[in-house]
Amino acid sequence: MTVMIVGQKIELKGSNKFFTYCRKAFGVSRFTYNWCVAKFTLDYAAYCAAMDRYRKELEKYKKSPLCFTQSPVKPRLPTALDYKKEFNALRKEQYPFTYEVTKYASQQAFINFGKAVKAYFDNVKNGKKAKDKNRKNFFPRFKKKSYTSGSFYIGGDQVKLLTGKSCSEKLNNHSKKQYLNIPNFGYVQLKENLRFTGHINSVTISQSGDRLYASFSIEITEEEYLRTHKTAVQHNTAVGIDLGLKAALMLSDGIAIEGPKPLKTKLRKLAKLQRQLACKQHPRTKGDTTRVSRNYIKQSAKVSRLYRSIADIRNDFAHKISSILTSHYEYICMETLNVKGMMANHKLSAAVSDVGFYNIKSKLMYKSEYKHRVLYEADMFYPSSKTCSRCGHIKKDLQLKERVYDCPECGLSIDRDLNAAINLKKIGAVSPELTPVELTALLSDLKRNQITTSSVKAGIR
Ligand SMILES: [Zn+2]
Numbered sequence: 001m002t003v004m005i006v007g008q009k010i011e012l013k014g015s016n017k018f019f020t021y022c023r024k025a026f027g028v029s030r031f032t033y034n035w036c037v038a039k040f041t042l043d044y045a046a047y048c049a050a051m052d053r054y055r056k057e058l059e060k061y062k063k064s065p066l067c068f069t070q071s072p073v074k075p076r077l078p079t080a081l082d083y084k085k086e087f088n089a090l091r092k093e094q095y096p097f098t099y100e101v102t103k104y105a106s107q108q109a110f111i112n113f114g115k116a117v118k119a120y121f122d123n124v125k126n127g128k129k130a131k132d133k134n135r136k137n138f139f140p141r142f143k144k145k146s147y148t149s150g151s152f153y154i155g156g157d158q159v160k161l162l163t164g165k166s167c168s169e170k171l172n173n174h175s176k177k178q179y180l181n182i183p184n185f186g187y188v189q190l191k192e193n194l195r196f197t198g199h200i201n202s203v204t205i206s207q208s209g210d211r212l213y214a215s216f217s218i219e220i221t222e223e224e225y226l227r228t229h230k231t232a233v234q235h236n237t238a239v240g241i242d243l244g245l246k247a248a249l250m251l252s253d254g255i256a257i258e259g260p261k262p263l264k265t266k267l268r269k270l271a272k273l274q275r276q277l278a279c280k281q282h283p284r285t286k287g288d289t290t291r292v293s294r295n296y297i298k299q300s301a302k303v304s305r306l307y308r309s310i311a312d313i314r315n316d317f318a319h320k321i322s323s324i325l326t327s328h329y330e331y332i333c334m335e336t337l338n339v340k341g342m343m344a345n346h347k348l349s350a351a352v353s354d355v356g357f358y359n360i361k362s363k364l365m366y367k368s369e370y371k372h373r374v375l376y377e378a379d380m381f382y383p384s385s386k387t388c389s390r391c392g393h394i395k396k397d398l399q400l401k402e403r404v405y406d407c408p409e410c411g412l413s414i415d416r417d418l419n420a421a422i423n424l425k426k427i428g429a430v431s432p433e434l435t436p437v438e439l440t441a442l443l444s445d446l447k448r449n450q451i452t453t454s455s456v457k458a459g460i461r
Pocket of ligand 1: 388389390391392393407408409410411412
């Protein structure tokens, strides 16, 4: 039996009191993490020096082992677990405030810190360099205090979810609404009920602007997945997808899918609000003692509210489009998202972040897995745009501004993105075009989800 992990993020109906609790828990989790970073920075420097000494001694030892009473001892870098032990030994005496919230607020920080250290060493090993010059190659950083965000984790053993009916008298025990127990606090109502039945692995409480959310990670069976994701699944159909500038996605069946409309205006407004935020009084550099003004906090709340609404639009679009594509097509072929190449082109980079291609792709990936679909990725150097989709001629000098592909060999005249999409389809399984019935089903599904499309056709000169 396959087990799947699904997530659901639900807004919480929190009181001011709960908000205060959360701010405290965010603080504890940030404090613990930063405690690790401070220790690690010192320990790592000491470790590097000790390693140098060790290597020199080892060389001497190899030459003349008789001069030593014992072989040199290799220094050891403390792990996150060591820090956890040390922290917990001091906790009662020095950090009693960490007991006011769930134990996970402080304890999960060590796990997160361990991951950050591992990622750092992995990056060093792979020679990966950070783009940001101030980011010393992914060395763990201090977490900053933020008025508009934060998160803490609650492990599965402390998660208790009750419906009003079975709750204590204090709550409205006739309601079917669900309540989440927050350790050391009490019950908080969820704004919608959990959709899945299964074991809850964990819950992460997070703040975004003036709202609080609970993100559940739930283990469900395949049957439960199929019960909760009722979609007709087509077989033996294939599609090539080109991610483009003009339309967000171009399907090899000639359907151009537009990105969500409100996104553009909202993104422009976001830029404006962020400019205004920069003018409000706040510390600008490290060590600047300027106080954060009321207006700064107010403005940053506005920014994060708009930011959230943009994220919601993107997420909604990504969910819808990935669901539709994975239910209508068995084989999905797309290009490898090449960060460097895309970011080098300014216009393209804006489009990439506009619609959130990474988001769409990651959702396509996991939904394909759940629905037993096959996702193909084209080789990074596969010339999907430059190749003629009819005769295979490669047009080496194709410019980005040429929106129509005119083949000098066979006379095909076709929309550039459609040509690329058809080429991408070829890397997957050989399958026929969609039948008119299948095509109608796909279009009506897109329309039902309020996704704007237009159709693009190829012509021959
Ligand atoms: Zn051709």
